[in-house]
Amino acid sequence: MSEGNLRYSLRFITKSSTSSRRDKSRSLYFAAKRFFDVAVTLLAAPLALMVVGVFALLIWLNGGKAFFSQPRVGKGGRIFNLWKLRTMATDADKRLQEHLAADPDARAEWDAKQKLQNDPRITRLGRYLRKYSIDELPQLLNVLAGDMSLVGPRPMLPEQRQYYPGTAYFNMRPGLTGLWQISERNGCTFVERALHDTRYSVMMCFSADLWILFLTPMVVLKGTGL
Template sequence: MRSKKILSLILVIIECLVFYLIYTAWHLNPPMFRQDLGLYIIYLFVMGHYSIKDSLIWDEIRKVFLATILYMITFAIIMPSTFEGVPRRYLIFLSTIMFFVDLFVSYFLRVVFRSVLSKKTLVVGTSETAYRYGCIVNDNKFAITEVVGFIDLNDPHYFQEQYEMSEELFYNRDAHHVFDYKNFDVVIKENDIDQIVIGEPELSGKDLNTILERSAKLVDSVKYMPEDYNLVNFSSEVQDFDGILLISTSKDTPSVFDRFWKRFFDILISLIGCLITAIMAIFVKISYIRHGDHDPIIFKQKRIGFRGKTITIYKFRTMIPHAEEKLEEMMKVNKDIREEYHKHKKLRYDPRVTPTGKSLRRSSIDEFPQFFNVLKGEMSLVGPRPYLPGEKAEMGDDYDVIIRSKPGITGMWQANGRSDLGFKERMKLDVYYYKNWNLWLDIIVIFKTFQATFTKKGAR
């Protein structure tokens, strides 16, 4: 706690210094400096910028962005008289510079002091979700959480039910420090654990209570993941009825304002995307011809659209002609291929993919023709994966939730693993998107999609 207060103080001092240097460089009034800086610091404080909590960079960007916008509105609209004799471009310059300075300094200090600030965390559970959580927080330098290891709950002495284990944790149990539940107390004491995260969403109520009661005696902070994100979402509220705790799980309906802006950006970006697609089509065609392939480069396929309506999506062809028939033949003669496709709905190393198709997939250029679907209003830039009609039965109850959003060119699964995720994991992320959608989530997904594309993470 003391380390966080010191870090917050350092953050304030550095930001004040940069603010002062900008004022000095622009030869502005010193009295205005105190007024400007005071309000800016207050806005950052109110938005939680100086509260050093365990979070990802996206949350910090939102806080600083809102504080910066409030600062600009205050002096440009509410208090315009304070800018007498001051160039208006100064406001934009100062706000923009401070936005990036705040983010950089916050990120830099968290990285430098990570070893001091980080909460040593023990994840209870070995599910795919638990493993993904561990990878996210350990690989993210901004987050001040260090996952020390995982607790395997498959112990008949404590739990009657059996829980799935991630393949990565199963085959690399020692490398990822997977401990038995019987050693729970010892692991916490030997590793100086600060907090426990229960990362098994499918825990029964009885098993969850068993773990919570034991954890509460050992650490001060205990967090748990709700089952499939259906119990709790961003719209949830906690209410007290004279000692009875109620959690509201209602899904807010997107406002007219939100729907307008989502569609506005869909049209604007898809117009640019369609132009780029037309240019790319020339090079894609030339590449196929060079490999002796003269078949059409546009691939059309029926998919499930908004409210269950069947739509035809467009993609650059990445496979050999008649790929569907070839897949049926392959699954008949190869048991491993059949099992892999039924589990993931795609093949990790698909022999049907052409040399040109491999390049298109790695760069995600094959998705560009879907900008025409977005322009037509059948799809959105961000949304759930457009599922095949034949996958409807396997989607189960998630189908009714997923079709409430327009399918997207990109979405939660593309931004969080792409082809590394299985069919069930992709559906969970699509359900999460619908239940927690807002414009800020779309911005995060788009940014992370670019990041995943350039790093080739999960590309097949």
Template sequence: MRSAAASSGPKRLIDIVVASVMLLALAPLMLLLIVLLRAQGGPALFAHVRVGQQGRAFRCFKFRSMHPDAERRLADLLARDADAKREWERDFKLKRDPRVTVLGEFLRKSSLDELPQLWNVLRGEMSLVGPRPIVAEELARYGAFDADYIAVRPGITGLWQVSGRNDTTYDERVRLDSHYVRNWSLALDCRILFRTLHVVIARQGAY
């Protein structure tokens, strides 16, 4: 099995260089988004605990896309809407999420909400390309593939993100993550990064 962990040296160097350049180039845009989000009330950044390489927990940064009372809104919806509850239990996502603000919806569809994860990349908690970062509760759903997930750093983008994203089933996402780890190469990372540009522009599978 070929793994990103086996060639972490060049992969890590590319992560540091590209993330640093992107943070410098996108600094004005990120500052503008911080101002807009703070003007709505609440913090501009949101940090959620995710599972990283070797099972280590880390705080995954995003621009806040939800209302400050997001958890209450979710609990109220799941308590009264059986279909939404089944969707949440199946995918850990909702197509019509009452927690998401108008600006947050734009940030998600454009993938701008994930820009702060460049800081996670510099900190060594994430990579530009890798399995999608998951919460601890999801790791059990990886079954026999859980070792593949924790073998590498999770990525800002990955094979799942350029292969249908939220339009895929959960099992398909797991298989795509495992396939990436087992077949990793720098060439594969480059192809995924190139395809990510097309997916982001087309807003395919984003919600």
């Protein structure tokens, strides 16, 4: 074997070995992440069930179903049903379309963020639930089912895929919380959410997940969830 071929072979072996170690490390991380998701969810279940039960009863007493499910895009583009406490009026879609048609500023805000600061669909109790993210507690069921993780990208609606720049989202399970939650939260645009997803996909590790989980309650208690 010539010296040039030997150097090439050594570089190839070194690169392959490094890539193999990185892949193995990433696989161990994903396995540990899944175990952590299930363990923490089961520990939080008694308190979460009590809180969800109280607010589900209040929603039901106000009229209509207590829970709301909606298709979302999961890892690899797979569609799953995401569960939440219902925060919107029963004629939510009609209210939204009428509001966007009558208010150009609202239309611009919706096109940029896929959300509205003053959303006409949300009930009075729903505003409280959203403000402190209580409506998202049923998503712990999605975590147990493996559709979501405690930490990851914000769950995307199927119709939002056409507006999503990049591919990072599709390589991860959506999260109950994430970088979007502890930064701008609802103040960021849909494109900026994609940047958070890319950042998280690069920095993914157990310490990053613990850091995000530690900061989430402090952000939620500020009541910026509308």
